[in-house]
Amino acid sequence: MNEPGVKEAPRQLPLARVVALALAAFSAIAFFDESARWVAVAAGSLFLVACLALSRDTAVPRRERGTRRRQATxxxxxxxxxxxxxxxxxxxxxxxxxxxxxxxxxxxxxxxxxxxxxxxxxxxxxxxxxxxxxxxxxxxxxxxxxxxxxxxxxxxxxxxxxxxxxxxxxxxxxxxxxxxxRTAERRIEQMRTDFIANASHELRTPLASLMGFIETLQGPAKDDAQARLRFLDIMRDQAGRMSRLIDDLLSLSRIEMKRHVPVESIVDLAEILDDVREALSPLASETGVTIEMDPETAPLAVAGERDELVQVFSNLVENACKYGESGGRVTIQLLETRERGRHFVDVAVRDFGPGIPPEHVPRLTERFYRVDVGSSRGKRGTGLGLSIVRNILIRHRARLLVHSVVGEGSTFTARFPALDKTS
CATH class of the missing domain: 3.30.450.20 (PAS domain)
Structure with a gap:
């Protein structure tokens, strides 16, 4: 019996049997009708020759026919x-x-x-x-x-x-x-390629600027004291930009290397947030923004490494001051919450600026990703701050939640697992 889905070829009458039947018919004609004997003999001979020629062109050896039938089924x-x-x-x-x-x-x-x-x-x-x-x-x-x-x-x-x-x-x-x-491997390779291209581009721009000013100072402006002072100020800014980028790259590399290392110390988030607010008060005054704790926080502890969490909240508050300055204020909230029956601690940094279009939100933590390239560079951003924040939070088993409405502002929330109070 054949397997399902395979059809047998229709049976064909063997050529030898056809020839035998035809010769028998011609012999019968010749036997009963003597006048048609020579016509029958001639027709039979021609038929035999045609059959032999046809068999030479189309006949398949028995072994080959059997092989094809077996292959088909x-x-x-x-x-x-x-x-x-x-x-x-x-x-x-x-x-x-x-x-x-x-x-x-x-x-x-x-x-x-x-x-x-x-x-x-x-x-x-x-x-x-x-x-x-x-x-x-x-x-x-x-x-x-x-x-x-x-x-x-x-x-x-x-x-x-x-x-x-x-x-x-x-x-x-x-x-x-x-x-x-190979999807994951391809994505990693693409990320590596993009990272090298972006880092090279970010370093090439200030480096080209420095080279241009140096050549100008060595040539046409070598005796121009005012131009020299103006160019040196610009060169210092460009050198500072490269220094910040290299520092962020090294920081990101160190964080990624120990992302799998568990955090063993306990820190007070309220104390860290007070220190961050005080450290960034000069920047807030410069941008015309006030930093408010809403409400004033009581001590609230989580598992964390102090220096890394200072870096997280400094990045978030600094971004809120720079990109949400039009709103005039930045609020920091520290509160306990529940999600799917589990306890968490949230630190929410909110600005009241222009907000972020929704198509940009999923990509904010990518390396070198910027919503507005010109605005970011003008505010001395490297495009690595939120990527650093994300990697630090991963090490702390926390995550970053972003909510933004165009025209109303943005809220960046770091959600930490609460300590087990029964232990």
């Missing part, structure tokens, strides 16, 4: 299916005609179920992948291909096409398509 055995099913990655078995013969359950979850016997090209339309499969089938060797799928959430796959070996050196009847997810 070939399906993997249960042992092969069990091995493919046990694989942790999506896997497909196809035959030499690129028809699907089996897929494991992982591939069904990832790519969806396919009908057995369908062409694999009905699901995967990548020319590179199909060409690699055809090469593997034609040359009976392992090939590789890359596949990128997904319109909104892009996923990258590395596909390996392997002939399934058979005994005694026979030709492989099946080929295994093994998919390996």
């Amino acid at each position: 070939l399906w993997p055995d249960s042992g092969t299916k069990s091995v493919v099913e046990a694989m942790a990655e999506p896997a497909f078995l196809i035959d030499r005609n690129l028809l699907l013969r089996f897929q494991n359950s992982v591939s069904e979850r990832v790519f969806g179920a396919m009908a057995l016997g369908d062409a694999i090209s009905l699901r995967f339309r990548s020319p590179e992948l199909i060409a690699a499969i055809e090469t593997a089938v034609r040359e009976r060797k392992t090939t590789h291909a890359a596949l990128v799928e997904g319109r909104f959430a892009e996923r990258s796959w590395s596909v390996e096409i392997l002939p399934v070996p058979v005994g005694q050196g026979g030709e492989p009847a099946f080929f295994l398509l093994l998919f390996r997810d």
Whole structure:
């Protein structure tokens, strides 16, 4: 009995039987009608010659016919299916005609179920992948291909096409398509490339400015005292910009290296926030902003490292003063809250400035990401502050929540797990 989905070819009358029947008919005519004997003999001879010529062009040896019939109805055995099913990655078995013969359950979850016997090209339309499969089938060797799928959430796959070996050196009847997810690796590589490009760009701009002023001071302005003083002030600002960027890069690197190290000390958030407010009061006065505690906070402790948390809240309050200065004030709230039955401690820093458009909010903690590049650089921003904040909070098992309404302001909330009061 054939496997489901495979149709048998219609039975054909053997050529030898057709010839025998025709000769018998001509012989009968010649026997009963003597006047038509020579006509029958001539017609029979011509028919025999035509049949022999036709058989030479179209006949298939018995062994080859049997092989083709077996290939058309070939399906993997249960042992092969069990091995493919046990694989942790999506896997497909196809035959030499690129028809699907089996897929494991992982591939069904990832790519969806396919009908057995369908062409694999009905699901995967990548020319590179199909060409690699055809090469593997034609040359009976392992090939590789890359596949990128997904319109909104892009996923990258590395596909390996392997002939399934058979005994005694026979030709492989099946080929295994093994998919390996390379999405995370691709994203990390893209992040590394973007980081190098952004860091180089951020350093190149002030460095080019410094080189230009140095050449000017050595040439046309070497005897101009007023120009020299003005250029030196600009050069100091550009050098300070590079210094801040390098400091932030080193800080981010140190934080990322120990992000997995657990925090063992206990700190008072109210005390840290008072220190941050006092340290940033000159900046607040310069920008015309008042920093308020709303309400005045009582001591509230969490697991944390003091210096790192000072850096977190200094970044958040400084950003609120710089980018929300039009609102005239910045408020800091320290309060306990509950989420899904668990206790947390929130520190919310709110400004009343122009707010952030919603399309920018998900990307605020990316390295070098800026909502307004010109405004950020004019306020001496490096584009790394919120990335540093995010990494410090990850180490403290905390997270950053951002809520912003255009025209009303933004609120950045650091949410910490509350201490277990029963311990």
